[in-house]
Amino acid sequence: MPAMVEFDKVTKRFGSLTVLDELTFAVKPNEKVAIIGPSGSGKSTLLRVLMTLERIDGGVVEVEGEPLWHMRKGDALVAADERHLHRMRAKIGMVFQQFNLFPHMTAIRNIIDPCVAVLKMTEPEARARAESLLDMVGLKDKMGNYPAELSGGQQQRVAIARALAMRPKIMLFDEVTSSLDPELVGEVLGVIRRLAREHDLTMLIVTHQMGFAKEIADRVCYFDHGRIAEEGRPAEFFANPKNERTRAFLKAVLEV
Amino acid sequence: MITKIPIGGAAEQLVAFVGTYLKPLVITFIWITLSLNGAFFWLFQSLPAPAWIIGVAIVAWRFAGPGIAIFGLLGLGLLWNQGLWGATAQTLSLVLTGTLMSLVVAIPLGIAMAESRVVNSVMAPILDFLQTMPRFVYLIPAVAILGLDVAPAVFATMTLAVPPPTRLTAVGIGQVDPRMVEAAEAFGSTRWQILAKIKLPLAFSAIMLGVNQCLMMSLSMVIIASLIGAGGLGAEILKAISEVKAGRGLVAGIGVVVLAILIDRITKGAAARLTRRWGRDTVMQQA
Amino acid sequence: MEFPPIPLESWIDAAIAWLVVRGGPIFDVIGKTLSTLELLLRDALRGLPPYVMIPLLVAFPLFKRRFRTAALLLAALLLIWNLELWREAMQTVSLVLIAAGLSLGIAVPLGILAAESRLARSIIEPVLDYMQTTPAFVYLIPAVLFFGVGTVPGILATMAFALPPPIRATSLGIAEVDPQIVEAAVAFGSSRRQLLLKIKLPLALPYIWVGVNQCIMMSLSMVVIASLIGATGLGTRVVEGLSQFDIGKGVEAGVAVVAVAIALDRLFAAGGGKDGSKPAM
Numbered sequence: 172m173p174a175m176v177e178f179d180k181v182t183k184r185f186g187s188l189t190v191l192d193e194l195t196f197a198v199k200p201n202e203k204v205a206i207i208g209p210s211g212s213g214k215s216t217l218l219r220v221l222m223t224l225e226r227i228d229g230g231v232v233e234v235e236g237e238p239l240w241h242m243r244k245g246d247a248l249v250a251a252d253e254r255h256l257h258r259m260r261a262k263i264g265m266v267f268q269q270f271n272l273f274p275h276m277t278a279i280r281n282i283i284d285p286c287v288a289v290l291k292m293t294e295p296e297a298r299a300r301a302e303s304l305l306d307m308v309g310l311k312d313k314m315g316n317y318p319a320e321l322s323g324g325q326q327q328r329v330a331i332a333r334a335l336a337m338r339p340k341i342m343l344f345d346e347v348t349s350s351l352d353p354e355l356v357g358e359v360l361g362v363i364r365r366l367a368r369e370h371d372l373t374m375l376i377v378t379h380q381m382g383f384a385k386e387i388a389d390r391v392c393y394f395d396h397g398r399i400a401e402e403g404r405p406a407e408f409f410a411n412p413k414n415e416r417t418r419a420f421l422k423a424v425l426e427v
Numbered sequence: 428m429i430t431k432i433p434i435g436g437a438a439e440q441l442v443a444f445v446g447t448y449l450k451p452l453v454i455t456f457i458w459i460t461l462s463l464n465g466a467f468f469w470l471f472q473s474l475p476a477p478a479w480i481i482g483v484a485i486v487a488w489r490f491a492g493p494g495i496a497i498f499g500l501l502g503l504g505l506l507w508n509q510g511l512w513g514a515t516a517q518t519l520s521l522v523l524t525g526t527l528m529s530l531v532v533a534i535p536l537g538i539a540m541a542e543s544r545v546v547n548s549v550m551a552p553i554l555d556f557l558q559t560m561p562r563f564v565y566l567i568p569a570v571a572i573l574g575l576d577v578a579p580a581v582f583a584t585m586t587l588a589v590p591p592p593t594r595l596t597a598v599g600i601g602q603v604d605p606r607m608v609e610a611a612e613a614f615g616s617t618r619w620q621i622l623a624k625i626k627l628p629l630a631f632s633a634i635m636l637g638v639n640q641c642l643m644m645s646l647s648m649v650i651i652a653s654l655i656g657a658g659g660l661g662a663e664i665l666k667a668i669s670e671v672k673a674g675r676g677l678v679a680g681i682g683v684v685v686l687a688i689l690i691d692r693i694t695k696g697a698a699a700r701l702t703r704r705w706g707r708d709t710v711m712q713q714a
Numbered sequence: 715m716e717f718p719p720i721p722l723e724s725w726i727d728a729a730i731a732w733l734v735v736r737g738g739p740i741f742d743v744i745g746k747t748l749s750t751l752e753l754l755l756r757d758a759l760r761g762l763p764p765y766v767m768i769p770l771l772v773a774f775p776l777f778k779r780r781f782r783t784a785a786l787l788l789a790a791l792l793l794i795w796n797l798e799l800w801r802e803a804m805q806t807v808s809l810v811l812i813a814a815g816l817s818l819g820i821a822v823p824l825g826i827l828a829a830e831s832r833l834a835r836s837i838i839e840p841v842l843d844y845m846q847t848t849p850a851f852v853y854l855i856p857a858v859l860f861f862g863v864g865t866v867p868g869i870l871a872t873m874a875f876a877l878p879p880p881i882r883a884t885s886l887g888i889a890e891v892d893p894q895i896v897e898a899a900v901a902f903g904s905s906r907r908q909l910l911l912k913i914k915l916p917l918a919l920p921y922i923w924v925g926v927n928q929c930i931m932m933s934l935s936m937v938v939i940a941s942l943i944g945a946t947g948l949g950t951r952v953v954e955g956l957s958q959f960d961i962g963k964g965v966e967a968g969v970a971v972v973a974v975a976i977a978l979d980r981l982f983a984a985g986g987g988k989d990g991s992k993p994a995m
Contacts, residue, residue, distance in 0.1 A: 285902045
C-alpha cells in the first residue's frame with residue numbers, strides 16, 4: 172500500500188538552528204502515529220510543514236504520492252504555486268494548541284463559514300454538517316456561543332469539529348491538551364479517541380500524554396534534534412525503549 | 428420656549444471685568460510678551476540668514492539625522508531665497524514666545540495636577556473644554572482685552588498650547604513607579620526632594636513630548652492669529668489668498684510646513700536622545 | 715552673495731492655470747457633485763424641526779440602554795437648540811458627515827493596503843507623518859486655489875485633514891490580528907481575499923471604529939476653520955463674532971461647536987465600537 176504521507180530527507184532551518192535534519196518518515200493510510208519528544212525537537216514543525224504553514228529548505232514531502240511543496244511539470248519538479256498548495260491543504264486538517272477559533276464568530280459559525288467559503292457548500296448543507304459535528308463532540312447546546320464564552324475544553328472540541336468539517340484525509344493534532352486545565356483534558360482526549368476508533372482517518376498526534384499515546388497509537392515516534400531517534404509499536408516502545416535518550420526522556424516525563 | 432441661556436452675555440461681562448479690574452495684570456502681560464517677542468526677533472536679526480540656516484542644519488543633523496538636516500538646509504534656504512526670511516523670523520519669534528509662556532504655566536500646573544487630587548478634578552474638565560473649543564474662538568476675547576498684534580496672538584496661542592504639556596506633565600509624573608517613590612521616602616526624602624530628584628527626571632520623556640506638542644500647537648495658532656494682525660508667514664498666506672495670488676500663498680504654505688517638520692523632528696530627536704541618556708544614568712541604575 | 719529668487723511663484727501660478735484649464739471639467743464635476751450632496755444632506759437634516767430630531771437621536775442610546783450617554787446627548791442637543799443655533803449646527807454637521815464619509819471611503823482601503831503591502835506601507839507612512847505635522851490652516855490654501863471660496867473647498871480641505879487617523883487605525887487594527895488566528899484560517903484553505911474580508915477586517919473593527927470617531931472629530935475642528943474660506947455653519951458665526959468684535963456671538967457659537975462635538979462623539983460611540991468584543995456579523 173502506498174504511503175499517505177512521506178518525508179524524504181526533509182530539512183528545515185530557522186536561521187542557524189536546524190529543526191528538521193534530513194528527516195525521512197512515512198505514514199500509512201489510516202495509521203495513527205503519536206509523536207513524542209522534548210520541546211524544541213521539531214515535532215510541531217513537522218506538523219506545520221505538512222499543513223504548509225512552514226516552508227522547507229530541502230527534501231521532498233509527499234501526500235498521497237503527490238509532492239506537497241512541489242509540482243510536477245513534465246519531468247521536472249518546480250516550486251508549488253498557491254493553487255497547488257490550496258488543493259493539497261484540503262486533504263489535511265489541523266487542531267492547534269491554542270484552539271485558534273475565530274473569536275468574532277459563534278461556535279457554529281466557526282464551522283459553517285469555512286465550509287461555505289472554502290468548500291463552496293450551501294448554507295443549509297453547511298449548517299447540517301456543523302450541527303451533526305457539534306453533536307458528535309457533545310456541544311450541540313453551545314452552538315450559539317462565542318469562543319470567549321466557552322471553556323478551553325469546549326473550545327478545543329469545537330476546533331476539532333471545525334477541522335473535521337472540511338473532510339480531511341489526514342488530521343494533525345498539535346499538543347491539543349497542553350493549554351488546558353487538567354480537569355478539561357479528558358473530554359478532549361475522549362473525542363480524539365472516538366475519532367481514532369470510528370473514522371478512517373490518518374492521524375498524526377504530537378502529545379505529552381504518554382498514557383494516551385500508548386492507548387491510541389499504532390506507532391510511537393520519539394523525536395530528538397530534528398530526527399526520529401526511535402520508533403516502535405506502543406507496547407514495546409514504552410516497555411523496553413532501546414535508545415538511551417528515549418529512556419531518559421520517558422523516565423523524566425513519567426515521573427511527573 | 429425657555430429663555431436663552433445667557434452664555435454670550437456672561438462671556439462679555441467676564442471680558443469687561445478683566446478689562447476694567449485686572450488692568451495692571453493685562454498691562455504686565457502685554458509688556459512681557461512684547462519684550463520676549465522683541466528679544467527673540469532681535470536674536471533672529473542679529474545674524475545673517477545663512478548663519479541661522481546652517482546653524483539649524485547642524486542642530487538638525489545632531490538630533491534628527493542627515494535627512495532632516497538636508498531638508499532644513501533646502502527648506503529654509505528656499506524661504507530665504509523667496510524673500511520670506513523676515514516673515515519666518517517673525518513667525519518663529521511668536522512661536523517661541525507663545526511656547527515659553529505656555530510652558531511657564533503648563534509645567535507647574537501639570538505638577539499640581541499630579542500631586543493634588545483636587546487640582547486634578549478641577550483642571551481636567553477645563554482642559555477638555557479648552558481643547559474642544561474651535562481654535563479661533565479664543566481670538567475674540569484676546570482681541571477684546573489685549574487689542575491687536577503680538578499680545579493677543581500669544582494669549583490665543585496659550586489657550587491652545589497650554590493643555591497638552593499640562594496633561595503630559597501630569598501623566599508623566601503619575602506614571603512614575605511608586606516603588607521608587609517609596610524607596611526615596613524610606614531614605615527620608617522630603618516631598619519637594621522626591622518631586623525634584625525622582626519624579627521630574629523620571630517624567631522627563633513625557634514632559635519633552637509635551638514641549639514638542641506645545642511648539643506644534645503654538646505654530647498652528649500663530650498662523651491662525653494672522654487674522655488678528657499677527658505678522659509672519661500666516662499674514663503672507665492671508666494676504667495672498669485675499670489677493671488671489673496662488674503661487675505666493677502656496678510658497679508661504681510650504682514655508683509653514685517646512686517649519687512644522689523641522690520643529691517636530693528636531694524636538695522629538697532631542698527628546699529621544701536626552702531620554703536615552705537619562706535612561707542610562709538614572710532609570711536603569713535604579714531599576 | 716545672494717542667489718536671484720527662484721521664480722517659484724510664477725511656476726506654481728502657471729501650473730495651476732494649466733491644471734484649471736485642462737482639468738476644468740473634472741473640477742466642475744467634483745464641485746457640482748459635492749455641493750449637490752451637501753445641499754441634499756443639509757436639507758434633510760434641517761427638514762425635521764429640533765423637537766422631532768432631538769427625541770429621534772436620543773432614542774438611539776436609550777434603545778441600547780445607555781442612559782448616561784443619552785442624558786449627555788440630550789443636554790448637548792438642547793443647548794444647541796437653546797442657543798438658537800440649530801440651523802447653523804445642522805449645516806456644520808452635514809459638512810462634517812460628507813467630509814468624514816469621503817475621508818473614510820479613501821482611508822479604509824488605504825489602511826488595508828498599508829497593512830497588506832510592505833511597499834504601500836513604506837510610501838503611505840511618511841506621507842501621513844508629513845500630513846499630521848502640517849498645521850490645519852495650510853490645508854485651506856490648495857483647496858481655495860483650485861475650487862475658490864465656498865463649501866466645496868471646505869469639504870475637500872476637511873477630507874484631507876481628517877485622512878490620517880482612520881488610515882492608521884485600520885492598518886494598526888489589521889496588523890494586531892492574532893497571527894495564530896490568521897494561521898488557522900490559512901490552514902482551512904481560505905484565500906487571501908477571504909482572509910481579509912472574513913477574518914482580518916471583522917477582527918480589526920474595534921480599531922476601525924476608533925479611527926471613524928477620530929476622523930469625525932478632526933473633521934469638525936477643520937470644518938469650523940474652513941468657514942474662513944466660506945464653508946458656512948457655526949464657524950461662520952465665530953468669524954462674524956471676530957470681525958464684528960461681538961464676544962457674545964462668537965463665544966456662543968464656540969460653545970455650540972463643543973456641544974456638537976459631544977453629541978457626535980456620543981452618537982458614534984453608541985453606534986458601535988464600544989462593545990467591540992462581539993462585532994455584528
